[in-house]
Amino acid sequence: MNKSIVSLFFLVAIILLGATGYHYIERFPVIDALYMAVITISTVGFGEIYPLSTMGRLFTIGLILVGFVVLGFFGSSLVELLMERVWSGKYRGKKMKKQINRLKKHHIICGFGRVGKVAVQHLSEAGASFVVIDSSAAACEQMRELGYFCIEGDATRESILMDARIKEASGLLALMPSDPHNLFIALNARELNPTLYIIARSEDKHTEKKILKAGADAIICPFDSAGRQIADNLLAATGGNAKIFMEDQVNLRPEWIIVQEGSGMINKTIGEIARSMRHDIIGLRRSGADRLQPPDETVILQGDQLLIISERNDLTVAEEVQAVPQKIVIIDDNPVIVRLYARLFQKAGFHPLTADSGDGGLALILKEKPAAAVVDFMLPGLSGLEVCRHVRQAVPHESMKLVVFTADDTPLVREQCLAAGADEVIVKSSEASQIIGVVSRLLHP
The missing domain is CATH 3.40.50.720 (NAD(P)-binding Rossmann-like Domain)
Structure with missing residues (x-):
């Protein structure tokens, strides 16, 4: 038990003992008995409020002696506690x-x-x-x-x-x-x-x-x-001459790669990814915790971040190895075309996202902010032109490429699409892979 608490307990106990003694020996009222006990133990020198009997005086002598010891013990404990608070590491820590x-x-x-x-x-x-x-x-x-x-x-x-x-x-x-x-x-x-x-x-x-x-x-x-x-x-x-050699300045940068949904790195080991990237992976960030030099056998999960060191004049590591596929939004109400284009884009190394209406496609584009969007000219709800106009109000040309594909090959339709913000207009044909080449050229000119 804490020393200061023990001393306080003894002080309260001796005060109560003194008040009880005065109440039963001298028949003092409770308040007067308590007052008499306090002034006696504290030795303040106040006079007696009532004349004391012989037994009362003997009790007072004993109370003064015991109370003086208890009061001294309490005072030393209090001073010690204060000094500990002042000189403790906690106080010094706050001050520092x-x-x-x-x-x-x-x-x-x-x-x-x-x-x-x-x-x-x-x-x-x-x-x-x-x-x-x-x-x-x-x-x-x-x-x-x-x-x-x-x-x-x-x-x-x-x-x-x-x-x-x-x-x-x-x-x-x-x-x-x-x-x-x-x-x-x-x-x-x-x-x-x-x-x-x-x-x-x-x-x-x-x-x-x-x-x-x-x-x-x-x-x-x-x-x-x-x-x-x-x-x-x-x-x-x-008498010799010391030569100082200056090393060339290294033009380098650290780069964090985020393992997003659909990434080819998911379920692969650190060693496999490092070999395919031709870069050392020196850090792994998972669920807010950082690990230095993670073991080669560590399996990568979605949401992980990898720390890579690359040359500043290189392409980014993501571009270099396509570790994080670029998102492509495909908007068409024909499920056959959607499945076809999604499969072709996925084989080409992209991460396709699909929608079957103009409203749903616009919401998907604004949420995911893909690298490019392929939009059908004729859509339920918002038309392809309206989708392009809304996107261009929110996203500049440099941040996202828009491709409109249509069955109408008239110059007027093409002009309307370009005026609405499209980067390219493609006429639907049996050669479905054409659109893959157009999108790749727009993203990597």
């Missing part, structure tokens, strides 16, 4: 959080290992403001004892980086002993603050390029740096 929230143009150090300690020391000597993030409670306690700002937590989590005021920071050091963790820190930090200068630690030469792709501005390898410094010192001491 307020101080961190006032920081601007500061630096964030992720990891308080051997390299992190040296970085902290140099930043402190330079008078720079900084926040350290480390998952070790002991390391954070050591930092706080030194008077430094420290946040206990996983630096790969966005919420922890936000607690460190990453949006207001000017620089970040990713100094975790694990290269995948440093990669993910660099990725999250770059997304949260595009202007942040990020330096990341790397132990493996093969992962340096990946970390740069994820968003780091520079890479440090403690052992390589130490070796170069030793060699430079040796050359300087013996």
Whole structure:
């Protein structure tokens, strides 16, 4: 039981005992007896409200002695409780959080290992403001004892980086002993603050390029740096000239691929997809949880997100391997034609969606926002022309391609369709695959 609660219990008990004694020994009314007990225990020096008998005075002496001890115990417990509240880690944590929230143009150090300690020391000597993030409670306690700002937590989590005021920071050091963790820190930090200068630690030469792709501005390898410094010192001491080699800047970008409904990646493994893409998959996001370097045997599900690193001057990975099929809406009231075109588009690598009326097709287009829509000229409800007009009011030409197919090959119909916003007009023929080629040409000119 808490010491302060025990002391309060004893204090209340001795007051009630004193009031009971005065009530039965001196026949005091209850309120007067309680008052007499309180002023006696507290030793405030007030006079007796009624003359006391010999037995009453002896009782008062005993009550003063016992009450003084109990009151002292209660007072010490109360002071101790207040001091604990003031000096507890919870109070210090709140105070530190307020101080961190006032920081601007500061630096964030992720990891308080051997390299992190040296970085902290140099930043402190330079008078720079900084926040350290480390998952070790002991390391954070050591930092706080030194008077430094420290946040206990996983630096790969966005919420922890936000607690460190990453949006207001000017620089970040990713100094975790694990290269995948440093990669993910660099990725999250770059997304949260595009202007942040990020330096990341790397132990493996093969992962340096990946970390740069994820968003780091520079890479440090403690052992390589130490070796170069030793060699430079040796050359300087013996009259040699140290040469500095600058690596070419890598023009790279991280890219998240969303596994949508109908994607060919569903139920395939990470290893299979990586081989078909010719890109490493360095992250998997599923149900809001991130996994670094997922195992090759991991099976991909609908709704997953894959983190790929690609060259900036390349096509996007989705375009490169058609990992996420583009949606195509087909609107026609003839079920035979709908099934035919849906099958042809699916074989061509698209994700077809169908509707059998103008109203239903318009609602489907506005909801799904496909890459292209193939609209019959004659439809129940809204006509093909009306569908095109409504779509063009909501979606610009660059965002969606509209193709109208019709049995009427007169120039007037063609002009009406183009005026309504269609990108192309196709006359229905026995060659159904023609429309596939037209849509593919519009989407990939």
